Amino acid sequence: FFSSHPHPPPPLHSMWDLRSDTVTKPTRAMRDAMAAAEVGDDVFGDDVTVTKLELLMATVFGKHAAVFVPSGTMGNLVAVGVHCELRGSEYVCGDLSHIVQYEQGGLATLMGAHSRQLTTNADGTIDVDKIEAAIRADDQHFPATKVVCLENTHNKKGGKVLPIAYVDEVGALCKKHNLQLHVDGARIWNAAAKLNETPARLVRAADSVSVCLSKGLGAPVGSVIVGNHEFIRKCRRLRKACGGGMRQAGTLAAAALTAYEEIWGNGEIDADHVRALRLANALDALPGLSVQFPPVTNIFFLNINTEAHPYFTVPVVCELLKENNVLTIPWVGNSLRLVTHHDITDQAVSEIIEAFRTIPWYE
Numbered sequence: 001f002f003s004s005h006p007h008p009p010p011p012l013h014s015m016w017d018l019r020s021d022t023v024t025k026p027t028r029a030m031r032d033a034m035a036a037a038e039v040g041d042d043v044f045g046d047d048v049t050v051t052k053l054e055l056l057m058a059t060v061f062g063k064h065a066a067v068f069v070p071s072g073t074m075g076n077l078v079a080v081g082v083h084c085e086l087r088g089s090e091y092v093c094g095d096l097s098h099i100v101q102y103e104q105g106g107l108a109t110l111m112g113a114h115s116r117q118l119t120t121n122a123d124g125t126i127d128v129d130k131i132e133a134a135i136r137a138d139d140q141h142f143p144a145t146k147v148v149c150l151e152n153t154h155n156k157k158g159g160k161v162l163p164i165a166y167v168d169e170v171g172a173l174c175k176k177h178n179l180q181l182h183v184d185g186a187r188i189w190n191a192a193a194k195l196n197e198t199p200a201r202l203v204r205a206a207d208s209v210s211v212c213l214s215k216g217l218g219a220p221v222g223s224v225i226v227g228n229h230e231f232i233r234k235c236r237r238l239r240k241a242c243g244g245g246m247r248q249a250g251t252l253a254a255a256a257l258t259a260y261e262e263i264w265g266n267g268e269i270d271a272d273h274v275r276a277l278r279l280a281n282a283l284d285a286l287p288g289l290s291v292q293f294p295p296v297t298n299i300f301f302l303n304i305n306t307e308a309h310p311y312f313t314v315p316v317v318c319e320l321l322k323e324n325n326v327l328t329i330p331w332v333g334n335s336l337r338l339v340t341h342h343d344i345t346d347q348a349v350s351e352i353i354e355a356f357r358t359i360p361w362y363e
Helices: 027-037 048-060 072-083 130-133 164-176 188-195 230-241 248-264 270-284 314-322 345-356
Strands: 066-067 090-095 114-118 144-150 180-185 207-210 223-227 290-291 299-304 335-339
Touching: 027 248, 048 066, 048 248, 066 230, 072 090, 072 144, 072 180, 072 207, 072 230, 114 130, 130 164, 144 164, 144 223, 144 290, 180 188, 188 207, 188 270, 223 230, 223 270, 223 299, 223 345, 248 270, 270 299, 270 335, 270 345, 314 335
Parallel strands: 090 114, 090 144, 144 180, 180 207
Antiparallel strands: 066 223, 207 223, 290 299, 299 335
């Protein structure tokens, strides 16, 4: 396609990766911090750098304690697993939540927890009246409802941010029925940046949060679970059973501490949102492409008009972009998901736009 096109591809110097915000490379400052980290055996509680990270994250999110885990999936698994420690317990969540869509059903297979899935609205919320209606009566025939799970921002809804008032309302409902509220905070940093609020304010109503460090902040590895002391004590114990007890993990914690200062402290996440919007607007203006809705944070979905251009299937477009040093992934139907992050610079956005323009949509 490209060799005969009148406008050959620009000289791209880097592979721009839009597949996810998990693909970021640690910055020089993060690498230096890892090399210099003071470490110990974290399972014995001897790693002072991990302890420093846990104390910081507990403070930032307004909770009493925190525990470092290798991944966001383990964060949700352990946190909701502790809430559902009685086998046969049930958690209420959205049908499009990451917990049920992309975590291998681990809460069922490993924790014996049953999901009660409710319709996810376009803005990533679940109707509060439907949540209340889904709470089980105390009857031996039913699983026991223990926790409600929300996701902020919402992945499958394109990075939509949950309103603070909504989270507060769900939290009040949970307290009314003696339930717990867990927030999957895979992109909670993006939500806080978008709302210009502290992370603690976003999750004030939550009993637990799984906070990803490797997405918005761009740390190489890890998440933290935050909550009260007794809850985190149970999480730490369950983390060990899940294989998440790491030894000299201070090297990883040091990178996360530096990422917090470097990315969050310098307002870099806001720049990710601005670049996502700039990229979406430019691509939406190209023939054969349309953005499903303008990005709210750092995620958007790009439709490809395969009816007008049947030879430009999603896999073909992904391959053509790859040849021009742009990595994307297919999404639902005839669409791509594009995600910006701190490795996607202003120059990168310009080169990505030019890579899309090289596709001969008119031919």
